[in-house]
Amino acid sequence: MFEKLDKLKPAYDAAYKAVLFLCKLLLIADILITGMSVVGRYVSFIPDPAWSEEVVLTLMAYMAVLSAALAIRRNAHIRMTAFDAYLPKRVIQALDIIADVAVMVLAVVMIVVGWSYANGIGAKGTYVSMPFLSRFWMYFPIPLAGIAMVVFELETLYNHIKAVFVEGGENA
Numbered sequence: 001m002f003e004k005l006d007k008l009k010p011a012y013d014a015a016y017k018a019v020l021f022l023c024k025l026l027l028i029a030d031i032l033i034t035g036m037s038v039v040g041r042y043v044s045f046i047p048d049p050a051w052s053e054e055v056v057l058t059l060m061a062y063m064a065v066l067s068a069a070l071a072i073r074r075n076a077h078i079r080m081t082a083f084d085a086y087l088p089k090r091v092i093q094a095l096d097i098i099a100d101v102a103v104m105v106l107a108v109v110m111i112v113v114g115w116s117y118a119n120g121i122g123a124k125g126t127y128v129s130m131p132f133l134s135r136f137w138m139y140f141p142i143p144l145a146g147i148a149m150v151v152f153e154l155e156t157l158y159n160h161i162k163a164v165f166v167e168g169g170e171n172a
Contacts, residue, residue: 002162012155016073019148023066030059051129058138065145072103073152093164100157107149114142 033052040048071077084092122139126132 002166005158005162008155012073012151015148015151016070019066019070023063023070026059026063026066030056030063033059049129051127054127054129058141061138062141062144065141066148069145069148069152072149072156075156090164093160096160097157097164100153100160104150104153104157107146107153110146110149111143114139114144114146118143 033056036046037048037052037056040046068077087095118136118139122136123134125135127135127138
């Protein structure tokens with residue numbers, strides 16, 4: 001069974017690369033817009049657009065939550081490991097699976113509640129400096145990150161379950 005599911009790894013790799021690429025694009029846009037805004041304050045022929053602050057903050061929100069979703073796949077979140085040396089391996093594996101399920105629940109809550117907010121509060125307002133643009137885009141990072149979290153958490157949960165049944169399963 002694990003051999004068949006291991007064939008999904010390229011799909012997870014592609015999803016990871018896509019989200020990472022999106023984060024890189026957002027960072028580049030953030031730097032360019034912020035740079036233009038700062039230089040525009042001191043150089044008269046370079047515009048300092050009124051919308052720059054709101055766009056930069058929105059892009060930062062996307063980067064923050066999407067990069068947190070990326071950290072799930074790399075196991076890079078802050079973890080309490082002080083007692084790992086003293087606990088049996090099976091207990092640590094069980095705790096990892098419980099943590100995975102808790103993160104999965106959080107991701108589903110982020111999708112459901114985030115989508116509700118994006119379609120509710122977000123759809124009713126507009127950006128102050130860009131009245132043509134809905135605030136939906138300001139709330140949308142939460143459900144988007146929830147989807148990314150579900151994808152990456154499914155793989156992490158699978159790896160932890162595989163480690164219980166297959167020796168060296170976590171590294172395979």
